[in-house]
Amino acid sequence: MSSLGCLWNRSRLEAYTDGALEAPAARAVTAHVERCPACRTRVGRLRRLRDFVSVEAGPADDPDWTGFWPAVRRRIASEPARPAVKDAWWLPFWKPVWGHPRLATVTAALAALLLSFSFWPGQEGEVPVAWAGPVVVQDVSTADPGGSVMVYSTPERDVTVIWVFASESTR
Numbered sequence: 357m358s359s360l361g362c363l364w365n366r367s368r369l370e371a372y373t374d375g376a377l378e379a380p381a382a383r384a385v386t387a388h389v390e391r392c393p394a395c396r397t398r399v400g401r402l403r404r405l406r407d408f409v410s411v412e413a414g415p416a417d418d419p420d421w422t423g424f425w426p427a428v429r430r431r432i433a434s435e436p437a438r439p440a441v442k443d444a445w446w447l448p449f450w451k452p453v454w455g456h457p458r459l460a461t462v463t464a465a466l467a468a469l470l471l472s473f474s475f476w477p478g479q480e481g482e483v484p485v486a487w488a489g490p491v492v493v494q495d496v497s498t499a500d501p502g503g504s505v506m507v508y509s510t511p512e513r514d515v516t517v518i519w520v521f522a523s524e525s526t527r
């Protein structure tokens with residue numbers, strides 16, 4: 357039989373099964389599940405589902421980044437530099453990083469740095485706006501085989517931004 361307690365607990369059962377709840381919430385759910393056969397059944401079903409999925413899928417591997425930067429370098433060398441103007445020029449660079457915890461941490465710090473550039477005051481009387489001018493990727497070379505560097509510049513604002521991706525071994 358469902359109760360008000362079930363209503364509160366149902367939405368948390370999935371996180372509970374994954375061990376993703378904060379300690380106080382986990383204790384509350386444990387107490388409820390011990391008393392409530394309906395929720396206990398659900399937890400049992402979720403556990404079986406989780407075990408099934410983890411056996412079938414296996415742990416996710418880190419993406420292979422070895423071919424990424426050499427390919428970027430080749431394109432810079434082979435294609436004439438042209439400013440890329442897009443709605444959000446950084447989005448294609450962010451997407452491959454998103455979901456990659458190690459890079460995401462580094463990039464989040466750099467994004468904060470970029471943001472400070474983005475709100476750099478413009479010319480006199482100009483309201484500081486998000487930086488959306490043409491951007492030229494100049495270089496991604498680095499002597500460090502484990503690290504990657506990307507150098508951007510924007511001719512309009514005369515600003516150069518350098519991204520440094522450090523690998524685990526160099527930190």
Ligand SMILES: [Zn+2]
Pocket residue numbers: 358359361362365388392394395
């Ligand atoms: Zn219940």
